[in-house]
Amino acid sequence: GQQLNQSPQSMFIQEGEDVSMNCTSSSIFNTWLWYKQDPGEGPVLLIALYKAGELTSNGRLTAQFGITRKDSFLNISASIPSDVGIYFCAGPNDMRFGAGTRLTVKP
Amino acid sequence: DAGVTQSPTHLIKTRGQQVTLRCSPKSGHDTVSWYQQALGQGPQFIFQYYEEEERQRGNFPDRFSGHQFPNYSSELNVNALLLGDSALYLCASSSLAGLSYNEQFFGPGTRLTVL
Numbered sequence: 001g002q003q004l005n006q007s008p009q010s011m012f013i014q015e016g017e018d019v020s021m022n023c024t025s026s027s028i029f030n031t032w033l034w035y036k037q038d039p040g041e042g043p044v045l046l047i048a049l050y051k052a053g054e055l056t057s058n059g060r061l062t063a064q065f066g067i068t069r070k071d072s073f074l075n076i077s078a079s080i081p082s083d084v085g086i087y088f089c090a091g092p093n094d095m096r097f098g099a100g101t102r103l104t105v106k107p
Numbered sequence: 108d109a110g111v112t113q114s115p116t117h118l119i120k121t122r123g124q125q126v127t128l129r130c131s132p133k134s135g136h137d138t139v140s141w142y143q144q145a146l147g148q149g150p151q152f153i154f155q156y157y158e159e160e161e162r163q164r165g166n167f168p169d170r171f172s173g174h175q176f177p178n179y180s181s182e183l184n185v186n187a188l189l190l191g192d193s194a195l196y197l198c199a200s201s202s203l204a205g206l207s208y209n210e211q212f213f214g215p216g217t218r219l220t221v222l
Contacts, residue, residue: 006149042111042197042213043150088149095165097142097149 006089006098014106019076021101023089032065032072033090037100043088047074079105109134111200111214119220120188128183128217132200138162139181140211141173142197150197156181157203185219193221 006023013019023032031050035043047058049065049072056063062075076083086100112131120126132139138157142150152165156175175181179200185192195218199211 004149041215042199044213045210048210090149095152095163097151099147099149 004089004091004096004098006101008101009099010102010104012104012106013079015079015081017079019079019083019103020073021075021087022071022073023098024071025091025096026070028069029072029091030069031092032063034061034063034072034074035088035090035097037086037088039085046087076103079103081105081107111198111212113196113198113214113217115217116215117218117220119222121222122188122190124188124221125184125186126188126219128185128196128198128219130181130183130198130200130214132179132181132198133212136200136202136212137179138201138203138209139175139179140199140201141181141183142199143167143192144195144197144216146194153183188221190221193219195219 004023004025033048034046036046037043046061047056047063052065052069053067054065060077064073066072084105086102088100089098111133114129140155141153143153144150153167153171154164154173155162159175170186172184195216197216198214201209201211
C-alpha cells in the first residue's frame with residue numbers, strides 16, 4: 001500500500017534535547033495520527049489531529065496538522081530516556097503508516 | 108480490564124504451510140483490524156472486521172483471510188506461506204460509533220517466522 005514519507009529515519013540525541021520529526025503525503029489527509037512503539041509492544045496513540053493548522057499538545061509532545069493537509073510534525077521537548085522508541089505517523093483511519101523514526105536518547 | 112490480547116506470541120512455520128493467528132479485542136470494542144509489520148517498517152493494513160464481515164481490505168493477496176466471531180474475537184489465516192510473510196502481525200480493536208475516527212488499541216503482536 002501507499003506509504004507516508006517520514007523523516008528522519010533515526011535520531012540519536014542527548015537527554016534534555018528537543019526532538020522534531022515530520023511526515024508528508026502525496027494526498028490530502030483529513031486526520032493525522034502519531035504513535036509510539038516500544039520493543040515487544042504494539043503502537044500506542046500519542047496524538048490525533050483533525051483540522052488543518054491544528055496544534056495539539058500532550059505533555060512534552062506537540063503535534064501540528066499542516067496547512068496543506070499533506071504534512072504533519074511531532075515535537076518532543078526536553079527528552080528523557082523513556083522517550084526511546086519508534087515513532088510512527090499514520091493517515092486516515094490508520095490505514096497508512098509511515099516507516100517510523102527510531103529515537104535513541106543518551107543519558 | 109484486559110486490553111487487546113493476541114496468541115500465540117511467537118510462531119515458526121515452513122514455506123507452504125498454513126497459519127492461524129488469534130486476537131481478542133479490548134472489552135467493549137466491536138471492530139478488529141489486522142496489520143503486518145515487517146522488520147524496520149511501519150504497520151501495513153491487511154483488513155478490518157465488523158459485525159463478522161470484512162469491512163475494508165488493504166493490498167494483500169487472497170492467501171490472507173480472516174474471520175470474526177460473535178464475541179468479536181478474530182482470526183487471521185495465511186495460506187501457502189512465503190518467506191516474505193515473516194513479520195510481526197498486529198491486531199487492533201476499536202468501537203465503531205459513527206465518528207470520523209475511533210482510537211485503535213493495538214495488541215503486542217504475533218511474531219511469525221517462515222523458514
